[in-house]
Amino acid sequence: MRELVIISGKGGTGKTSLTASFACLAADAVLVDCDVDAADLHILVHPEVKCAEEFRGGVKAIIDRGICTECAACREVCRFNAIDDSYVVNPVSCEGCGVCFHVCPEKAVELEENLCGRWFVSETRFGPMVHAALFPGEENSGKLVALVRNQAKVIARREGKSLILVDGAPGVGCPVISSVTGADHVLVVAEPSLSGLHDLERVCKLVSGFRIPISVVVNKRDINPLITERIEASAGNHGAQVLGTVPYDDSVIKAMVQRRAVVENGLSAAGNAVREIWDRVKTRILS
Numbered sequence: 001m002r003e004l005v006i007i008s009g010k011g012g013t014g015k016t017s018l019t020a021s022f023a024c025l026a027a028d029a030v031l032v033d034c035d036v037d038a039a040d041l042h043i044l045v046h047p048e049v050k051c052a053e054e055f056r057g058g059v060k061a062i063i064d065r066g067i068c069t070e071c072a073a074c075r076e077v078c079r080f081n082a083i084d085d086s087y088v089v090n091p092v093s094c095e096g097c098g099v100c101f102h103v104c105p106e107k108a109v110e111l112e113e114n115l116c117g118r119w120f121v122s123e124t125r126f127g128p129m130v131h132a133a134l135f136p137g138e139e140n141s142g143k144l145v146a147l148v149r150n151q152a153k154v155i156a157r158r159e160g161k162s163l164i165l166v167d168g169a170p171g172v173g174c175p176v177i178s179s180v181t182g183a184d185h186v187l188v189v190a191e192p193s194l195s196g197l198h199d200l201e202r203v204c205k206l207v208s209g210f211r212i213p214i215s216v217v218v219n220k221r222d223i224n225p226l227i228t229e230r231i232e233a234s235a236g237n238h239g240a241q242v243l244g245t246v247p248y249d250d251s252v253i254k255a256m257v258q259r260r261a262v263v264e265n266g267l268s269a270a271g272n273a274v275r276e277i278w279d280r281v282k283t284r285i286l287s
């Protein structure tokens with residue numbers, strides 16, 4: 001079983017479009033959406049949810065007003081001003097540090113597990129998919145990413161799938177680290193802009209630290225051919241292979257509006273480039 005994680009230095013580079021096309025071309029992979037803060041792979045693959053589970057992470061303080069003597073000790077130590085003058089905890093402000101729990105002389109504070117989001121096992125026209133949604137403002141996204149990746153491995157083993165295709169989180173933060181840790185290969189999608197070049201360098205540096213092989217795809221190469229060349233050179237400097245480039249093509253937008261992968265819509269310049277890249281993925285990475 002191989003796990004290919006597709007990431008980008010930031011959102012909007014075409015990472016999810018490429019993942020959906022790969023899912024279509026692979027035809028037999030388990031899909032994972034690790035962008036739990038702003039999941040969007042479901043828009044293109046229309047998952048039919050088979051199983052939904054709660055995700056709990058961290059704790060929130062709750063004060064039992066029947067026991068509380070209003071001594072104010074908890075309010076004095078709460079650095080997040082989460083306890084109001086009626087000794088009610090604001091769950092949005094509470095960071096779950098637990099200090100109030102420890103200082104309360106009456107044991108009036110309880111720390112309750114926090115419901116942060118949900119995760120799902122679904123079926124799509126390309127195969128099974130594991131995905132999740134963190135509730136707005138909630139944390140522990142790295143933990144949720146690890147959970148959905150583990151569930152995908154369980155499904156892949158059970159169903160005899162040889163490939164797990166992961167739409168990773170964008171950026172270089174905790175969810176990205178959780179998306180790539182232990183993966184077999186990371187494919188970075190870059191866009192040819194100065195910020196895209198900078199993002200590529202940051203993300204390559206991050207992934208190199210985990211000693212995971214990296215490859216790069218440049219999307220919309222013709223919007224700035226000069227920076228496309230600089231991205232290709234930078235990828236080489238980071239030990240990454242450039243698997244190919246995709247031209248700017250209205251057929252990608254048309255496919256997105258139709259909520260399909262571009263390779264599902266017949267021949268097009270972008271679709272053909274993605275097919276060639278997928279062939280290289282198969283021969284250079286998955287074989």
Ligand code: SF4
Binds near residue numbers: 103107
């Ligand atoms: S420390 Fe305990 S008893 Fe004192 S105000 Fe807070 S909850 Fe109430």
Ligand code: SF4
Binds near residue numbers: 060078083093098100
């Ligand atoms: S758990 Fe921490 S943040 Fe939450 S109310 Fe208690 S002291 Fe404040």
